[in-house]
Amino acid sequence: MELCDGGDLLQKIEANKKRNQLLPEAEVWQYFIQMLRGLKGLHDLQIVHRDIKCANLFVTKSGDLKLGDLNVSKVAKEGMLQT
Numbered sequence: 693m694e695l696c697d698g699g700d701l702l703q704k705i706e707a708n709k710k711r712n713q714l715l716p717e718a719e720v721w722q723y724f725i726q727m728l729r730g731l732k733g734l735h736d737l738q739i740v741h742r743d744i745k746c747a748n749l750f751v752t753k754s755g756d757l758k759l760g761d762l763n764v765s766k767v768a769k770e771g772m773l774q775t
Contacts, residue, residue: 696750696758705746723749726757734759738768 698704701723708715727749734741741748741759748761766773 694752694758696760697753698751698755700747700760701749701751701757702746704751719755722755723751723757727759730757730759734765740766740768740773742766 705715727744731741731744739762741762742764743761744759748759750758750760752758
């Protein structure tokens with residue numbers, strides 16, 4: 693397991709909120725693109741995350757975003773999920 697020493701995205705948003713600041717647009721786009729690439733990687737493996745939220749998106753000190761908390765993820769069998 694990798695260390696994400698920057699906390700999660702929710703903590704980062706709340707810290708900026710306390711300072712009455714928004715995340716810079718370029719940073720938001722970087723996180724969004726990284727999240728989509730991570731989801732694409734999971735979907736290529738037929739895995740559906742099912743719990744995407746800011747508290748499950750972890751940030752490294754270098755600014756890389758990592759998808760976490762795959763406890764409720766599912767593996768798609770025959771292309772469909774059954775709940």
